[in-house]
Amino acid sequence: MFKYVLRRLVYIVVVFLIGSVLIFSLYKSVPGDPARLMIEGNKANMKPAEYEALYRDAVKKLGLDKPLVVQYFTWLFNTLRGDFGYSLTYKMPVRQMIGVPMKNTIMLNVWSLLPVFAITIPLGIATAVRRNTRFDSTVQVITIIGYSLPFFVIALLFIFLFAVKLPIFPISGVQTPGLRGTPGRMFLDKLYHMALPLLVMVFTSLGGLTRYVRATMIEALSMDYIRTARAKGLTEKVVIYSHAFRNALIPFITIMTGWFISIFSGSVVIERTFLWNGMGKVIIDALNQQDFAVSLAMVMFYLVLSLVGNLLMDLSYGLADPRVKLN
Amino acid sequence: MNKKLFILVLVAIFSASLFAMAAGETVAPKVETQVILGSSTQVNADFFNGWTNSATNSYLKTLMGGYETVSWTKEGRYAINPTAVKSWKATENADGSKTYVFNIANNLVYNDGTKITAKDYVFSILYAASPQVVEIGARYGVGPEYVGYTAYHDGSAKEFKGIRLLGDYSFSIQIAAEELPYYYDLSLVSVGPLPLHVIAPGVTVTDTPNGAKLSDNFTTDLLRETVLTPNTGYRYRPLVTSGPYQFESYDPADSTASVILNPKFLGAYDGAKGNIYRIIIKLTNTATQMDELKTGAIDMLQGISGGAQITRGLDLHDQGIVNYASYPRYGYGKIAFACDFGPTQFPAVRRAIAYSLDRNEFARQYTGGYGIVVNGYYGASMWEYRENKDRLDKELNSYAYNLQKAEDELVKDGWTLNKDGKAFVKGVDQIRYKKVDGELMPLSIEWANTANNPVSDLIAAMLVPEVKKIGMQINGTTVDFAVLLDHLYKDGIEKPVYGMFNLGTGFATTQAIWYYYSTDPEYFGTYNTNFIADKELESIALDMKRTDPQDQKGWAEKWILFQKRWNTLMPDIPLYSDIYHDFFNPKIVGYDSSPTWQFQYAILRADVK
Numbered sequence: 027m028f029k030y031v032l033r034r035l036v037y038i039v040v041v042f043l044i045g046s047v048l049i050f051s052l053y054k055s056v057p058g059d060p061a062r063l064m065i066e067g068n069k070a071n072m073k074p075a076e077y078e079a080l081y082r083d084a085v086k087k088l089g090l091d092k093p094l095v096v097q098y099f100t101w102l103f104n105t106l107r108g109d110f111g112y113s114l115t116y117k118m119p120v121r122q123m124i125g126v127p128m129k130n131t132i133m134l135n136v137w138s139l140l141p142v143f144a145i146t147i148p149l150g151i152a153t154a155v156r157r158n159t160r161f162d163s164t165v166q167v168i169t170i171i172g173y174s175l176p177f178f179v180i181a182l183l184f185i186f187l188f189a190v191k192l193p194i195f196p197i198s199g200v201q202t203p204g205l206r207g208t209p210g211r212m213f214l215d216k217l218y219h220m221a222l223p224l225l226v227m228v229f230t231s232l233g234g235l236t237r238y239v240r241a242t243m244i245e246a247l248s249m250d251y252i253r254t255a256r257a258k259g260l261t262e263k264v265v266i267y268s269h270a271f272r273n274a275l276i277p278f279i280t281i282m283t284g285w286f287i288s289i290f291s292g293s294v295v296i297e298r299t300f301l302w303n304g305m306g307k308v309i310i311d312a313l314n315q316q317d318f319a320v321s322l323a324m325v326m327f328y329l330v331l332s333l334v335g336n337l338l339m340d341l342s343y344g345l346a347d348p349r350v351k352l353n
Numbered sequence: 354m355n356k357k358l359f360i361l362v363l364v365a366i367f368s369a370s371l372f373a374m375a376a377g378e379t380v381a382p383k384v385e386t387q388v389i390l391g392s393s394t395q396v397n398a399d400f401f402n403g404w405t406n407s408a409t410n411s412y413l414k415t416l417m418g419g420y421e422t423v424s425w426t427k428e429g430r431y432a433i434n435p436t437a438v439k440s441w442k443a444t445e446n447a448d449g450s451k452t453y454v455f456n457i458a459n460n461l462v463y464n465d466g467t468k469i470t471a472k473d474y475v476f477s478i479l480y481a482a483s484p485q486v487v488e489i490g491a492r493y494g495v496g497p498e499y500v501g502y503t504a505y506h507d508g509s510a511k512e513f514k515g516i517r518l519l520g521d522y523s524f525s526i527q528i529a530a531e532e533l534p535y536y537y538d539l540s541l542v543s544v545g546p547l548p549l550h551v552i553a554p555g556v557t558v559t560d561t562p563n564g565a566k567l568s569d570n571f572t573t574d575l576l577r578e579t580v581l582t583p584n585t586g587y588r589y590r591p592l593v594t595s596g597p598y599q600f601e602s603y604d605p606a607d608s609t610a611s612v613i614l615n616p617k618f619l620g621a622y623d624g625a626k627g628n629i630y631r632i633i634i635k636l637t638n639t640a641t642q643m644d645e646l647k648t649g650a651i652d653m654l655q656g657i658s659g660g661a662q663i664t665r666g667l668d669l670h671d672q673g674i675v676n677y678a679s680y681p682r683y684g685y686g687k688i689a690f691a692c693d694f695g696p697t698q699f700p701a702v703r704r705a706i707a708y709s710l711d712r713n714e715f716a717r718q719y720t721g722g723y724g725i726v727v728n729g730y731y732g733a734s735m736w737e738y739r740e741n742k743d744r745l746d747k748e749l750n751s752y753a754y755n756l757q758k759a760e761d762e763l764v765k766d767g768w769t770l771n772k773d774g775k776a777f778v779k780g781v782d783q784i785r786y787k788k789v790d791g792e793l794m795p796l797s798i799e800w801a802n803t804a805n806n807p808v809s810d811l812i813a814a815m816l817v818p819e820v821k822k823i824g825m826q827i828n829g830t831t832v833d834f835a836v837l838l839d840h841l842y843k844d845g846i847e848k849p850v851y852g853m854f855n856l857g858t859g860f861a862t863t864q865a866i867w868y869y870y871s872t873d874p875e876y877f878g879t880y881n882t883n884f885i886a887d888k889e890l891e892s893i894a895l896d897m898k899r900t901d902p903q904d905q906k907g908w909a910e911k912w913i914l915f916q917k918r919w920n921t922l923m924p925d926i927p928l929y930s931d932i933y934h935d936f937f938n939p940k941i942v943g944y945d946s947s948p949t950w951q952f953q954y955a956i957l958r959a960d961v962k
Contacts, residue, residue, distance in 0.1 A: 115397075
């Protein structure tokens with residue numbers, strides 16, 4: 027086990043280095059001049075010599091005057107030290123500007139995980155147990171709608187229904203502008219603003235996960251050991267939750283790992299539609315504005331997260347299924 | 354049991370929703386006099402000049418700044434600010450330089466009650482021009498026109514020769530001879546106070562025969578602490594300011610910022626002190642911004658363009674939910690030409706393209722009827738245009754759609770051959786040719802455009818097939834906008850390819866056209882993006898620059914001359930100038946905006962019923 031983890035950690039380092047070279051090269055091959063973008067707004071009515079001096083400063087500051095290899099190693103060394111560079115859009119270090127959107131994204135995702143799992147797991151099990159009943163068919167129809175409709179359509183529909191026609195929730199934002207009050211009141215207001223994006227996230231997640239749990243449970247319930255368990259006279263509750271569900275957990279762990287990673291990565295559609303200032307919005311804005319320090323830092327962060335997530339997933343397999351040997 | 358669990362989960366979700374609804378009702382803010390401006394551009398953490406140029410942030414920065422020596426007026430001109438300046442004098446020196454002496458009022462204070470003296474004005478210049486601010490990553494355009502700037506800015510002199518501290522309430526600025534005469538010279542001496550006691554505590558401003566200087570404890574480390582400290586530095590929380598409004602809050606989680614009235618403010622150049630207690634800027638989404646206005650989540654949307662959005666806003670107006678103000682954009686969407694190579698180097702070709710496009714229909718289709726067409730390098734709201742509209746409309750060529758005139762231009766310019774060098778026969782030959790430097794040049798133009806751009810689509814549909822009829826070929830290539838700019842500026846481009854581009858442009862308040870149309874190669878690229886080297890156009894522009902600041906009539910005459918020459922050369926084809934709409938809650942009264950009098954100025958004079 028220890029050897030396995032050690033080997034996987036070495037593998038993570040190697041993949042990280044290869045990934046860093048590829049990603050860095052990819053960003054460097056994108057057309058455009060980051061130094062010019064950095065100072066573009068200062069041009070109006072500035073003398074060419076002054077602009078040129080500014081440009082030279084920007085090139086130097088961004089390290090673009092150095093050979094590509096030097097630029098790569100400087101970037102890699104700084105990244106490993108936790109210095110992710112300077113955001114051209116926010117005009118501040120990436121580390122300084124990334125905190126708030128990351129916090130918002132984690133908050134929204136963690137809050138959405140609770141209802142999603144609380145609904146989908148029991149619902150998936152219930153539909154699997156009552157396969158081909160009217161209840162099962164109804165859930166299938168509802169979940170397929172949630173599964174098939176694009177995020178943004180559902181988001182706009184929910185806004186129209188619950189924020190415009192029935193003005194229950196705010197249309198967008200994280201907090202009521204101008205609101206002053208106790209921390210408790212501010213927290214409640216934040217929850218109030220989070221309600222509609224949360225509803226959309228939960229609604230759109232129900233379809234896929236419920237159907238996934240249903241499928242794995244149906245497969246597990248058809249196994250011989252379930253028949254054996256029933257023949258032994260075990261209660262249906264024990265058969266379903268102790269025998270069938272535990273075996274159905276293994277493929278479910280893959281999904282859980284994906285969700286774990288997604289806690290840190292925002293949904294571009296949800297965040298842009300509801301103006302929830304999170305990571306999805308930050309990354310797409312960074313790409314649109316060629317703010318490569320931000321997007322590079324985030325891509326590398328997600329690379330590490332994926333590698334660590336995969337390791338955790340493999341370790342979880344061993345915990346969930348004693349037949350899986352990690353060596 | 355399963356049933357019970359399922360019902361329990363549903364009840365929990367329902368309760369949570371009800372709780373959220375109830376929470377929303379109980380936490381609604383107490384609205385006093387407050388205006389929430391919705392903006393699709395995110396407010397960032399910068400509230401001090403020198404870093405980002407976000408238009409949204411600049412609204413708040415302008416509202417927090419005050420007592421500048423020279424103000425921008427509603428009429429689109431510069432004027433001495435009588436609230437801040439008690440008296441002033443401009444003296445032309447023997448060496449050609451010009452010295453402005455300002456005696457400021459002695460009753461000005463910051464919002465924290467600290468007296469504003471001449472030292473604060475001198476400090477604002479010395480700070481912005483100092484080498485220390487470059488070190489902390491700030492960029493200011495302050496000072497290059499003043500005597501002694503270079504030596505002070507590069508650190509070789511501690512004194513700024515052209516700046517003098519003459520007393521507690523008096524200082525002077527000397528503009529270098531090479532910058533004069535300059536029509537906008539007043540704009541060069543527009544200086545506001547900066548709180549020395551906050552940005553550089555312990556630093557002193559003194560006067561010497563060689564100019565004003567800051568004490569040695571004005572260091573980069575000091576500025577890093579007072580200006581750049583995250584969340585508390587002056588860049589992020591400018592708590593001491595001189596303007597009509599003062600900083601209240603910025604919430605990075607929500608990209609929302611607010612300012613509140615400064616009760617100690619004595620008034621702007623026209624005495625305006627502000628009436629609305631709190632002004633908030635909130636991020637909005639283009640898709641839902643009108644709904645936010647309708648539901649009252651925001652009170653105002655500013656600078657709305659595009660037929661669909663404007664129509665929705667006007668529908669709200671018809672329902673009595675909003676009022677609106679409209680004005681033409683201070684800029685336009687255009688076709689820009691490279692005037693230094695290929696067929697587009699010839700004015701006749703550019704004019705032929707202009708004749709081949711029905712610009713009125715183009716503008717109607719693109720703006721949904723909320724746009725106009727201009728015929729020169731101007732916006733319809735510029736005072737020069739407004740005061741000379743009839744004459745300009747008469748004397749400038751509107752290039753009304755006319756393929757015969759387009760063809761005549763080409764023929765007169767020598768585009769009369771075919772690919773074999775023989776006479777071009779309409780209907781037989783596809784592309785016209787012309788002998789240039791002994792070689793045949795095809796009338797084929799490479800056009801760089803960007804993806805998902807309705808303007809590109811309209812050009813492809815409305816212009817490309819038309820020019821084909823007169824023997825011209827336009828080959829469109831869709832590129833990334835950054836690539837388009839590289840080719841427009843010829844930045845790192847060894848052999849230019851594209852002769853035609855489509856993009857938008859905005860005008861600055863003081864248009865430095867002498868840079869934009871200079872024939873000096875040093876200005877080619879980032880300034881003279883057309884690479885046009887027309888001596889006559891440049892000469893008119895330079896003559897404009899040298900106009901006496903008091904001679905408005907002379908300036909206007911030269912401005913018209915410039916537009917006429919530009920209209921003949923057509924380095925760009927102006928396609929459309931949007932009619933911007935500001936939609937606002939009817940509770941807001943007295944809001945009178947224009948392209949040169951935007952939100953930050955108009956809201957100061959508005960009130961809430």
